[in-house]
Each structure stands twice: as C-alpha cells, then as structure tokens.
Amino acid sequence: MRPHQHVKSASYVDQTQEPAGARRRKIASHLKVPGLLWAVIVIGGCAWLLSPYFVQPANLINVLRQVALSGVVSVGMTFVILTAGIDLSVGSILAIVTVACALLLNSGVPFLLVISAGVLLGALMGLFNGAGVVFGRVPAFIMTLGTMVMGRGIAMTMSNGQPVNLNVTEGPFAQIGNGFFLAVPVPVWIFAVVAFLGALVLRFLPFGRNLYAVGSNTEAARLAGVNVLANRLIVYIVSGALAGLTALIFLSRLTVAEPTAGTGIELEAIAVTVIGGTSLFGGEGGVGGTILGAMILAILANMLNLVGIGPSAQQVIKGAIIIAAVLFETRRHARS
Numbered sequence: 001m002r003p004h005q006h007v008k009s010a011s012y013v014d015q016t017q018e019p020a021g022a023r024r025r026k027i028a029s030h031l032k033v034p035g036l037l038w039a040v041i042v043i044g045g046c047a048w049l050l051s052p053y054f055v056q057p058a059n060l061i062n063v064l065r066q067v068a069l070s071g072v073v074s075v076g077m078t079f080v081i082l083t084a085g086i087d088l089s090v091g092s093i094l095a096i097v098t099v100a101c102a103l104l105l106n107s108g109v110p111f112l113l114v115i116s117a118g119v120l121l122g123a124l125m126g127l128f129n130g131a132g133v134v135f136g137r138v139p140a141f142i143m144t145l146g147t148m149v150m151g152r153g154i155a156m157t158m159s160n161g162q163p164v165n166l167n168v169t170e171g172p173f174a175q176i177g178n179g180f181f182l183a184v185p186v187p188v189w190i191f192a193v194v195a196f197l198g199a200l201v202l203r204f205l206p207f208g209r210n211l212y213a214v215g216s217n218t219e220a221a222r223l224a225g226v227n228v229l230a231n232r233l234i235v236y237i238v239s240g241a242l243a244g245l246t247a248l249i250f251l252s253r254l255t256v257a258e259p260t261a262g263t264g265i266e267l268e269a270i271a272v273t274v275i276g277g278t279s280l281f282g283g284e285g286g287v288g289g290t291i292l293g294a295m296i297l298a299i300l301a302n303m304l305n306l307v308g309i310g311p312s313a314q315q316v317i318k319g320a321i322i323i324a325a326v327l328f329e330t331r332r333h334a335r336s
Contacts, residue, residue, distance in 0.1 A: 044299050051306035063298050063302050067298045072242050073243050078276070078290045081280060082235070087239045089125070090246075091263055092150070096154055097248070099158045101114050101118045102251055103164060104117060105173065118247055122240040123241040126238065127237050130235070132146075134229045159259045164257040214228050215283035273290055273293065274322070275325050276288075276293030276294070280326060301314060
C-alpha cells in the first residue's frame with residue numbers, strides 16, 4: 001500500500017463490500033416479487049369468481065384500508081426481520097399509543113401535537129426494545145415478548161380497563177382514518193409514503209445496505225466496519241414509530257381507544273413480512289414484497305368474509321399460511 005493510500009473508512013457497506021451471500025440473497029428477494037404479484041392476481045381473480053361483490057368500489061376501498069393498516073406496521077417489521085430480529089410488541093405499542101392519544105385529544109391537546117406524541121411514544125418504546133436487545137443482550141423474542149406483556153398492562157392501567165371514547169369525531173384528526181384524497185382513502189396515502197421511504201432507504205441509502213449485511217452475516221459486517229449495534233437499535237425504533245403511526249390511524253378510524261387494541265397485529269405483521277419474501281434468518285427481503293404480502297392477506301381475508309367463513313376459521317387458515325411460509329423459508333434456507 002502506498003503511503004498516501006488510506007484504508008477506506010467503512011462506516012457503511014457498499015455494493016462491492018457486501019458479502020457474496022448477502023448479494024445473492026438480495027437478488028433472490030428481487031426475483032420473488034414477480035411471483036408474489038402473480039399470487040395477488042390469482043387470489044384476486046378467485047375472490048372475484050367466488051363473489052362478484054369483491055370488485056365493487058366500496059369493497060375494494062375496504063380492502064385498501066386493510067392493506068394500509070397492516071402494511072404500515074409491517075414495513076417496520078421488515079426492517080427488524082432484515083437484521084434477523086423480531087418484534088412481538090407492536091400490538092402493545094399500538095394499544096398504549098391509542099389510549100394515550102385518546103386521553104390527550106379529550107384533554108384538548110392540539111391534534112398535531114397528539115400525532116407527534118403518538119409517533120414519539122412508539123419510537124421510545126422501540127428504543128426500549130432495542131436497548132434491551134443491543135445493550136442488555138436479551139434475545140429479541142424474549143425482550144419484545146416481555147414488552148408486549150408489560151404494554152398490555154400499561155394500556156389497561158391508563159384506561160382503567162375501559163374503552164376510552166374519543167370526543168373528537170370530526171375535524172382534521174378524523175380525516176387520518178376516514179378521509180379521502182383524490183378519491184383514495186388517506187390511510188392508503190400514508191402507507192404509500194411509508195412504503196416509498198422504506199424502499200428508498202433499503203435500496204439506495206448506506207443504512208439500508210448495512211441492514212442486509214448485518215442480517216446476512218453479523219460478524220462479516222462488523223469486520224467491514226458496520227456499526228452493528230447502532231443499526232440493530234435503529235430498526236426497533238423504526239418499528240415502534242410505525243406502530244405508533246398505525247395506532248393513530250386506528251384511533252381516527254374507530255374513534256375509540258381499546259386497551260386490547262392491536263391484539264394479534266404483531267403476528268399479522270410477521271405473516272405479511274414473511275409471505276412478502278423477507279427471510280426470518282435476515283439479510284433477504286424488502287418493502288416491495290411486504291406490500292404484496294399485505295395485499296395477499298387482505299384479499300384473502302376479504303374473500304373469506306364474502307363467502308361466509310367466520311373469524312375463527314379465518315384464524316386457522318391464517319395460521320396455516322404462516323406455518324407454510326416459515327416452513328418453506330426454513331427448508332430453502334437449509335438448502336442454500
């Protein structure tokens with residue numbers, strides 16, 4: 001090495017520095033998207049054949065709302081799972097933020113401050129998760145499971161175990177969950193912005209490339225100069241903040257804060273993310289697949305409703321889909 005030549009400060013991993021395994025897995029994740037798109041088309045076609053009402057504008061709007069509600073929190077889950085982590089606490093974060101924001105709105109706090117407070121509260125709870133995982137070295141499953149249980153207790157305490165009815169049922173805050181912009185529901189626009197920013201970060205920014213490297217091979221990423229601890233901490237903050245944003249959409253849509261709100265949404269977010277091609281082993285996937293995964297589950301749930309299959313049976317079917325997706329991913333990962 002010549003005297004004037006310096007070792008590159010690897011604060012991030014560029015495309016040439018990424019491990020070969022990480023690059024191969026990213027290419028594989030991109031190839032999954034066309035297959036998922038065909039799955040959306042096939043499932044949508046089946047829903048149309050089973051019930052012509054499926055293509056009615058009112059029903060399609062309901063499907064889009066459901067895609068948006070599960071999609072926003074699933075983008076955060078995608079970031080976490082890309083680093084081979086997991087976040088089981090998003091449902092509890094949603095419940096706490098929903099109750100807290102309802103109490104603030106009923107106290108007369110301006111809605112812009114409430115929106116900021118909701119996202120910030122979610123981010124702080126994500127920071128708590130991340131700190132436990134990164135600095136406390138608590139396994140992500142255990143840490144976020146503990147936060148999930150604690151969060152339910154906190155939400156119950158804040159609301160005295162009772163639903164908090166929202167006094168503000170009209171105005172700007174109500175538009176977040178119920179409004180339309182250019183004939184498209186506002187939650188869909190929110191999801192579009194979140195998904196676009198998430199895809200932009202993962203595709204073009206050094207932080208996004210770092211996440212793939214960390215999830216693919218943590219030790220190799222560390223040796224390449226990636227701040228593994230900081231990246232793992234940030235993804236939990238992102239997940240918490242997006243759970244808080246989802247809570248605001250829920251509250252605006254339903255106008256009531258249930259301390260049990262968000263029950264099961266963590267499993268739905270994981271299902272959406274895994275169905276969308278993000279590997280539970282980390283280092284593979286992306287927001288594009290998550291969008292299609294959210295569409296697949298939303299269309300499937302809507303189709304089951306239209307043909308008269310009850311919620312209990314739907315849970316069985318969704319659970320089977322999750323098991324099948326994880327089993328397929330596990331076997332594929334073992335072969336590779």
